[in-house]
Amino acid sequence: MRSYDILGFLFLLSLFADLLALCVVVSKAFGSVNAPWPVCLFGAMLTWGISLFLLWSLGVELQNAA
Secondary structure (H helix, E strand, O other): OOHHHHHHHHHHHHHHHHHHHHHHHHHHHOOOOOOOHHHHHHHHHHHHHHHHHHHHHHHHHHHHHO
């Protein structure tokens, strides 16, 4: 299995985590989540940062493979 296959799979998993983080932030906005705002926003920013890093890594690997 090539490294960009693994990075692509991890990127797709991170997009799912991003969707869950977005749901938590929206639920917090409507009052359904009891966690404080900084915890919700930090979790969302962390998952979005991981997704951006994986997207960048995937781009580098695909560029090197070409």
